[in-house]
Amino acid sequence: MQAQTIIFPAQILRGPGMLSRLDEVCRKLGRRALLIGGHQALATVGDGVKQQLAAGPVALIGSAWFGGECSDTHIQRLTRRVAELNIDLIIAAGGGKALDTCKAVGAAGNVPVVAVPTIAATCAAVTPLTIRYYDDGRFRDLYPLPQAPAAVIIDSDLLARAPLRWLAAGLGDTLAKWYEFRAISSQSAGLVGIARSSQANSLICYDLIAAYGAAACQAVRDGRANAQLDQVLDAIFMFAGLTSLMSNGAHAAASHAIYEGFTVCAKTRDFGHGLLVGFGNLCLLALEDRPDDDLRAALTLARDCAVPLRLREIAELTRDELDGIVQASLHAPDMANMPGKVTAERLYAAIARVEALADTL
Numbered sequence: 001m002q003a004q005t006i007i008f009p010a011q012i013l014r015g016p017g018m019l020s021r022l023d024e025v026c027r028k029l030g031r032r033a034l035l036i037g038g039h040q041a042l043a044t045v046g047d048g049v050k051q052q053l054a055a056g057p058v059a060l061i062g063s064a065w066f067g068g069e070c071s072d073t074h075i076q077r078l079t080r081r082v083a084e085l086n087i088d089l090i091i092a093a094g095g096g097k098a099l100d101t102c103k104a105v106g107a108a109g110n111v112p113v114v115a116v117p118t119i120a121a122t123c124a125a126v127t128p129l130t131i132r133y134y135d136d137g138r139f140r141d142l143y144p145l146p147q148a149p150a151a152v153i154i155d156s157d158l159l160a161r162a163p164l165r166w167l168a169a170g171l172g173d174t175l176a177k178w179y180e181f182r183a184i185s186s187q188s189a190g191l192v193g194i195a196r197s198s199q200a201n202s203l204i205c206y207d208l209i210a211a212y213g214a215a216a217c218q219a220v221r222d223g224r225a226n227a228q229l230d231q232v233l234d235a236i237f238m239f240a241g242l243t244s245l246m247s248n249g250a251h252a253a254a255s256h257a258i259y260e261g262f263t264v265c266a267k268t269r270d271f272g273h274g275l276l277v278g279f280g281n282l283c284l285l286a287l288e289d290r291p292d293d294d295l296r297a298a299l300t301l302a303r304d305c306a307v308p309l310r311l312r313e314i315a316e317l318t319r320d321e322l323d324g325i326v327q328a329s330l331h332a333p334d335m336a337n338m339p340g341k342v343t344a345e346r347l348y349a350a351i352a353r354v355e356a357l358a359d360t361l
Helices: 018-026 039-053 072-084 096-109 156-160 164-185 193-222 227-245 254-262 273-287 292-304 319-331 333-337 344-358
Strands: 011-015 032-037 059-065 089-094 113-117 129-133 139-144 151-155
Touching: 011 018, 011 227, 018 039, 018 089, 018 113, 018 151, 018 156, 032 039, 032 072, 032 096, 039 059, 039 089, 072 096, 072 129, 089 096, 096 113, 096 129, 151 156, 151 227, 156 193, 156 227, 164 193, 164 227, 164 254, 164 273, 164 292, 164 333, 193 227, 193 292, 254 273, 254 319, 254 333, 273 292, 273 344, 292 344, 319 333, 319 344
Parallel strands: 011 151, 032 059, 032 089, 089 113, 113 151
Antiparallel strands: 129 139
């Protein structure tokens, strides 16, 4: 029997105004805090973090930019700074790359991390995993960590004010939990209990987004949290995180392989992880030879969730650039989890089929 260690945050707070409980959370974890995040995230939550910690026992020693890429260069730089300042608590703010960087820094220094996502673009806030890149933004590897964030604060008021494209990215990335799990498990003779949990959670992700994704997008357009957004945030953060943790093996396939392929092209690598994964979902369904009606339903849901349906919605690519993306996708480790061998010819055909059906909606 295969051994497995399952790590998840000890505390997740989700709902409107939850940033107001930051002091309550932090005082249980440390006394000298460093706020690390992206430039926009630091501007968005910096004053709120200062106000929350002003009267309590936790001192905010300073703030730091995460570096722009989750690379060894920035992980090591920030690990040194945490040690130099005698930091015993990291408050991580931002999107996936910022949170992943902070998690890796926390693990390197055995320092607890409180994750405060300012965009709902991935489940990075809850997972004991970092996606590492090279300094130029090319995908490097998946880097498992010995600890998850100690606490996660998911403030739906805060997330409702973020640009729609980031919620759309979260929706695309979270839909992949179901699409990819289904593709991978089609090769399995049977599912053990933990994998069954992953299957159930991935289907919950799909069901919540199918039911509430469009209304959640409207909440973000309006800049006001609602009950539907909260349901979708549960899917993006909690149920997607549980899907990954309970997978008992591979949990990504063509959707993420295609994203990894996009990172070799300067025009597409910064478009948004989940948006690119969302387009990859549609290609995955085509690679599985799903019926046109299934693919149209997925395209309609993707459209309602503001996920791109065509390459030109991502970037205008030359044939050489697209060929580079296709070749990198084929050689990405996640592509090996697909049933049957995926060739360049099959992937080009899948893209063409997706775009042709998108034009019929």
